[in-house]
Amino acid sequence: MLSSCSQSALSRQVEEAIHSYLDTLRYTGMDWMRWMEEVEAAKQQFAKLINASPEEIAVLSSVSDSASSVASALDFTGQRNQIVTTEMDFPSIGHVWQAQERKGAQVRFIPSQDQMIPLAYYNQAVGEQTLITSVPHVSYYNGFKQDLQKIASIVHEKGSYLFVDAYQSAGSVDIDVKAANIDFLAAGTQKYLLGIPGIAFLYVKKEVAEKLEPAVTGWFGRTNPFAFDIKCLDYAQGARRFETGTPPMINGYAAHAALRLLNEIGVEKIESYLGELSEKAVQYAGEKGLTVVSPHDRSQKASNTAIYVPEASKAEILLRERGIIVSARNDVIRIAPHFYNTEQEVMTAIDALAELTVRL
Numbered sequence: 603m604l605s606s607c608s609q610s611a612l613s614r615q616v617e618e619a620i621h622s623y624l625d626t627l628r629y630t631g632m633d634w635m636r637w638m639e640e641v642e643a644a645k646q647q648f649a650k651l652i653n654a655s656p657e658e659i660a661v662l663s664s665v666s667d668s669a670s671s672v673a674s675a676l677d678f679t680g681q682r683n684q685i686v687t688t689e690m691d692f693p694s695i696g697h698v699w700q701a702q703e704r705k706g707a708q709v710r711f712i713p714s715q716d717q718m719i720p721l722a723y724y725n726q727a728v729g730e731q732t733l734i735t736s737v738p739h740v741s742y743y744n745g746f747k748q749d750l751q752k753i754a755s756i757v758h759e760k761g762s763y764l765f766v767d768a769y770q771s772a773g774s775v776d777i778d779v780k781a782a783n784i785d786f787l788a789a790g791t792q793k794y795l796l797g798i799p800g801i802a803f804l805y806v807k808k809e810v811a812e813k814l815e816p817a818v819t820g821w822f823g824r825t826n827p828f829a830f831d832i833k834c835l836d837y838a839q840g841a842r843r844f845e846t847g848t849p850p851m852i853n854g855y856a857a858h859a860a861l862r863l864l865n866e867i868g869v870e871k872i873e874s875y876l877g878e879l880s881e882k883a884v885q886y887a888g889e890k891g892l893t894v895v896s897p898h899d900r901s902q903k904a905s906n907t908a909i910y911v912p913e914a915s916k917a918e919i920l921l922r923e924r925g926i927i928v929s930a931r932n933d934v935i936r937i938a939p940h941f942y943n944t945e946q947e948v949m950t951a952i953d954a955l956a957e958l959t960v961r962l
Contacts, residue, residue, distance in 0.1 A: 619859035641854035647861035745906030796860035801853035820846030
């Protein structure tokens with residue numbers, strides 16, 4: 603299974619956690635306190651993963667929901683009404699920002715150059731009118747990895763917030779939100795975080811969170827959700843004010859187990875190993891005559907190696923029939939290993955893809 607850019611493999615720990623939740627349904631019916639303990643534990647593990655405090659983490663259902671919650675808290679009626687995003691962002695993130703145009707936002711897209719974004723483009727695009735700059739840490743299309751610390755320095759100098767979509771990096775790339783000075787960062791668990799769809803974590807820097815009041819909200823965003831006061835719209839401290847409704851409990855169980863496993867292994871070690879596999883994938887694909895559209899420089903690339911295949915979706919199906927699980931996206935096949943994959947598995951997938959492209 604080499605498709606961690608779409609869905610990671612199921613670990614024994616995650617499977618056991620899911621069954622543990624099912625047992626609560628079977629034997630107790632409703633075990634609210636136990637469920638919330640698991641969700642809170644997952645939040646703590648995610649905070650540890652990115653060097654944040656648990657008070658700076660909100661639990662939502664997706665990265666799109668996270669971005670929408672952040673967007674709802676921003677005021678676009680003043681001079682700073684511009685959102686700068688990139689053409690390499692995942693489409694739903696761009697859609698969230700464009701939806702703010704009805705509130706007065708002006709959206710500007712930074713183009714890519716050779717499937718990468720030069721740092722100079724941020725200097726050119728971000729200005730005195732920019733309220734928030736949105737970037738993908740790693741491109742979903744080709745694995746291009748950006749330097750968050752340098753981008754943060756540029757946008758903060760211009761007075762802009764920085765929102766980071768880390769769905770394609772968290773769990774495979776070491777992230778330190780304090781060292782990088784990030785304002786907002788969101789990631790879901792089904793990819794490199796080893797979990798399942800339906801839960802995401804939103805980091806909001808404490809100093810930033812206290813200034814904002816999201817309009818996308820719910821009872822978990824209140825100071826005391828169990829006050830059941832329908833006329834009291836107060837906001838919880840820290841990132842929890844960005845939470846909405848009841849957390850996805852079964853996903854919380856899975857996330858806790860998955861994140862605990864990653865923290866036990868250490869993402870620094872995982873990133874180093876995946877760098878070696880990434881280098882081998884680029885080299886071997888080239889030897890097989892395939893066109894790699896990912897960066898060839900290891901420092902600018904994460905785990906995902908994108909190989910140009912005009913009929914990528916068809917190739918994905920044919921490879922699946924051979925027991926090789928990869929992920930198609932537009933005109934590329936993405937080979938995205940995790941720590942449990944081997945160099946031989948990567949080479950086997952490339953061999954099979956090289957054979958298929960002759961026939962497609």
